[in-house]
Amino acid sequence: MTFSFVLTGVLVALLLGWTAPAHASGERLVDDYRSVYGTPGVAAAVIDGSSVETIVRGRDGDGNAVTARTRFRIASMSKSMTATAIMLLVDRGRLSLDDPVVKVLPEFRMADPRFTGITVRQILSHTSGLSISTNNEYVFPPPRGAREIVARLADKTLATAPGTHAEYHNTNYSIAARIVEVVSGKSFDAFLRTELFTPLGMADTASTLGCSDHAEGLTPGYEVILGVAFAAPEMPGFCVGNGGVISTLDDMVRWLRFNQGTLGAGLLSAASLAELHTVQPKAGDHALGWQARPVTEGAPPSVIGHGGTLATWTGDMVFSPKTGVAALVLTNSGGDPGLLSTNLLAERIGAPATPMSNPLTAVNAILLGLTVAMAALLVTAIVRARRWAARRRAARRPRLVLRLLPLALVTVLSVLLPTPIWGEFSFHYWIVTAWLMPMLAIFCLTCAVLGAVAFGRRLWWLRRTGQAASAPAQPAMANG
Template identity: 45%
Template structure:
């Protein structure tokens, strides 16, 4: 059951409950806090060869850490614990946004200041870029987009300075403030803004002004996912129904996705955001401003999202994925809970990780949740594999029977025969342009073959095998037609009848 279905079912159940008798004072009491055994039960039900290899969890309430833990194993086979370093990818944006907000509260810049006022080096190839504000960067409404600047397919920069300089080739997909387009370079510019205005390198500023005050002693931020971090191990992908350790490819992530942390440290981050009070790093008002939607979509805030929960409890959240890991964090303002979940795998579908989070949220409401659903990533992998084998088997049969097919087409018009061959050519451009086709599904987000080889290698192999099979059948049938044509040409001269075959 996917997340939307689960939420619709939960909402329907809640509606039915509300039609019943009024709750007694005892039944209206707050549900008990989730205990470690219940949390472990939810997570372990979703671990295993067909599910997730390793998961780390943090649970807080009203600024107090209730539980942190690790389950399963890493790519070396070592147990995952609450102190295991893991990538949190785009959850990092909330840290960058807070670093910017610190400068706002210090009077060094304003959220609605034009970026170029503080960062003259920011000069995209579009005259409208001068109207991009700091807020536009943080809520992804700057007008920059993967559709006009496909950052994943371009050479990766090696510093924030170079990342901003490279944007001189970028054009805007929309006027600033008019449209929400999730685009990682927004946060490269925001991180560069932090280090220019503060006079301190971005990583140093985060360490000095955020990690250290919050006692996040095992947290760092890197510029590239290949940068070494003590204790950090790359995660897993799925291929042919099995989970395999994989290596993170070259990807620039400073400011957008570079934070590496542990469940223990991430719990302290959640505690900051569930305490609803002024802290050593930011005022109460500043923290609330970070989480307040400001983007044109009415949902995205400054490094946080406010999704439609389809009747479920109100959430402030953000997901994140590297090529071999997945993370998500959720704040539940109505109850004061905060939950973080980190997985050392990136699967074809992220529904498996979402299912764990949904059940953890259910625990905070006094429910046991829906239980472990079907391992959707495993099912999707096997479905793709079955499709690939079916296509290959059917293609082999057609290629083997190519001569028979050619004899049957002997009297047909050539254009009709050519049309019969066209469908076998179609899978080739489908495979070549697969990333572009998938961008239609992802809303224009940049998709590459490297990304596909990590997210869903089985699908990529299926598409490649389908294209190869089509070419094999096309070649076999074309060859059979040519042979048949030559054989007919070597027959009797025009006007001379063939001798009648004798039946013995």
């Protein structure tokens, strides 16, 4: 009895990996990352052979200590799971990677005849021709469900011919999610749960349709501005298939072990698993739900990974097919977790680490200084509007227009600024800016509101002083 118990424990440890004490260097890397990015909570792991080193730091959105079972949104790391769901159907003979999408998804339509040539492989490798330039993914309110996302493509065109150019585009993976639903006859969440997560023992992993949907046990993520973190709701958006999975460090370790071929070996054929990790034709560094990347800057790609970024959640996972070493990072705020995961892996294999720095620290400091300066100037213009109008009462109209032009430009440009930086003009990008670059949104909002008030006050006082100047003088009353 005792011998069986011990033997079982040894076998489980070999299969899933035993949790080793954290290396001091790994802990230092995580602590340095939190210091640089102000990240409230981090859950990280390094897998090396049969051992798993876990490092947890900080707090969740409710203020509780982060653990290996704290739930995180994993964002675009979800794409590796969507691609695997497709590959499960390929293994079962339900479809082929080189099938045209219209063959397996008859409802798929676009206002571009080239769409009929898009294959399943191309949507998984981001070579479908879909582009942010022709399909704005940041629409509000966002579509609900993969069916609606596919339906909204009916009046869209392709930016390039299918299979000729790679452009990372989330909609590709929402199409893939819809393929899973139609071919399997199950909802996307149900398919992932029953065919992927449950067989792999990922009991705390689930998926949502929207990026901001409520999920049991999931606390809010954080916005971090100039080192100050505050819990915030996630930005609304469509995440089905491309970024909607919620998981834990423990479960994601299982996911990496599956991709390394040491867990769930009978779930997917070895050939299909290898295909998921293979860079595809014309796809740049894209595999199927994964990307090839270097361990150190300037080196050739030697590892496979994928990151995930939402407004209040980020994460990254990476593994070396040759050495079997893997690293995983989950965080509940913005940042660059890919840098941390790569450094954790590099530390373990003896490669040099990349120095960590947060460029947003300087950017936000500059934006704060500009906001304060512009607020001071515009408030001064508001307070002195009457004096300004009195001095220019007799000025000619062309000169007055020139005097008012700077305020008008400040107001208009600050309203427009958040839109073109994301690639095209759309007021939807004001919402995106508010979540992803809050200091820029604060700067623009300050300039727009105070600029409009200052402009309006000057016009109002010009009119008042003009009326006073043109009013006829009242005769003096005689004393009785």
